[in-house]
Amino acid sequence: MSFLGVKQLNALQQKKNIITPFNSKRVKNGAYELSLGGEVYLTDSKDGKVEYLSPENRQVDINPGQFALLLTKETVNIPNDKIAFISIKASEKLKGLVNVSGFHVDPGYHDNLLFSVYNAGPSCIVLNLDEPYFPIWFADLNEELTEEEAYNNNNVHFKKMDHINPKYIESLKRGELTSPKAIVDKIKEGENQVNEKFIRLEEKTDRNDWLLKILIGIVFAICLKLIWDWSAFDRGFEQGKKSEKFINEIQSEVLKTLPDSVVVYKIDSILAERNGTKKAK
Numbered sequence: 570m571s572f573l574g575v576k577q578l579n580a581l582q583q584k585k586n587i588i589t590p591f592n593s594k595r596v597k598n599g600a601y602e603l604s605l606g607g608e609v610y611l612t613d614s615k616d617g618k619v620e621y622l623s624p625e626n627r628q629v630d631i632n633p634g635q636f637a638l639l640l641t642k643e644t645v646n647i648p649n650d651k652i653a654f655i656s657i658k659a660s661e662k663l664k665g666l667v668n669v670s671g672f673h674v675d676p677g678y679h680d681n682l683l684f685s686v687y688n689a690g691p692s693c694i695v696l697n698l699d700e701p702y703f704p705i706w707f708a709d710l711n712e713e714l715t716e717e718e719a720y721n722n723n724n725v726h727f728k729k730m731d732h733i734n735p736k737y738i739e740s741l742k743r744g745e746l747t748s749p750k751a752i753v754d755k756i757k758e759g760e761n762q763v764n765e766k767f768i769r770l771e772e773k774t775d776r777n778d779w780l781l782k783i784l785i786g787i788v789f790a791i792c793l794k795l796i797w798d799w800s801a802f803d804r805g806f807e808q809g810k811k812s813e814k815f816i817n818e819i820q821s822e823v824l825k826t827l828p829d830s831v832v833v834y835k836i837d838s839i840l841a842e843r844n845g846t847k848k849a850k
């Protein structure tokens with residue numbers, strides 16, 4: 570098995586139309602550089618649908634930890650005596666883009682190619698419509714395969730890769746994507762929730778502290794009042810006792826002196842009466 574060089578590749582294109590549309594400037598280092606076509610699917614797509622790229626909407630952003638399905642613009646037509654190998658350009662792979670979907674194209678395959686990629690890097694990887702990202706190398710087989718032996722309609726993808734098949738989207742949509750990035754995001758989200766709860770708890774504790782202090786103040790004030798009232802009663806009682814004693818003393822003094830004065834008053838009045846009657850006589 571030998572790989573085709575640039576001249577052989579161009580010649581094969583002339584003879585068998587192996588790439589459509591073909592641009593001779595895209596033949597580089599013995600490979601043809603296939604470009605990104607108009608259909609992509611991103612696992613973090615909001616509506617869970619295929620995104621259609623156009624000259625007005627050329628860009629696709631593959632976020633860290635996300636999968637993407639990328640359909641090539643070109644169709645490839647692999648002759649029965651050839652096999653092809655596909656990859657992604659190192660400039661994208663070095664950013665963290667991983668080619669998940671295998672690396673060969675069977676003899677007899679005639680369709681677009683669908684790349685399944687994963688962004689294992691820390692930052693968003695941006696791809697653009699019509700830009701060359703996918704090199705393809707053609708190699709000779711030692712023999713030409715028959716139609717039966719080559720890629721044919723018994724194969725799953727035979728002539729079905731001109732669009733992104735919804736069955737691949739369905740499988741990627743199932744369940745949550747447990748990428749390291751998604752896990753880190755979950756951890757951060759959990760951390761934020763715990764922090765928020767902790768802050769709320771602290772605020773509540775502060776409020777409770779104030780309430781407790783106010784409550785202690787009120788209880789203290791009530792106790793002080795009770796103690797004061799209790800001593801006031803004692804003081805009043807003593808004062809009352811003293812006043813009663815004093816009144817009693819006065820009363821006894823008055824009672825002692827009252828009869829005498831009454832007698833004197835009586836005598837005086839009797840005497841005055843007598844004197845008066847004498848004078849009258």
Ligand SMILES: Nc1ccn([C@H]2C[C@H](O)[C@@H](COP(=O)(O)OP(=O)(O)OP(=O)(O)O)O2)c(=O)n1
Binds near residue numbers: 720730
């Ligand atoms: N990134 C890729 C890799 C391969 N293919 C195409 C070219 C292959 O010839 C074809 C089939 O590839 P496989 O033999 O690896 O796939 P399966 O065995 O799963 O399916 P099939 O029954 O179609 O062979 O898919 C593709 O479109 N995109």
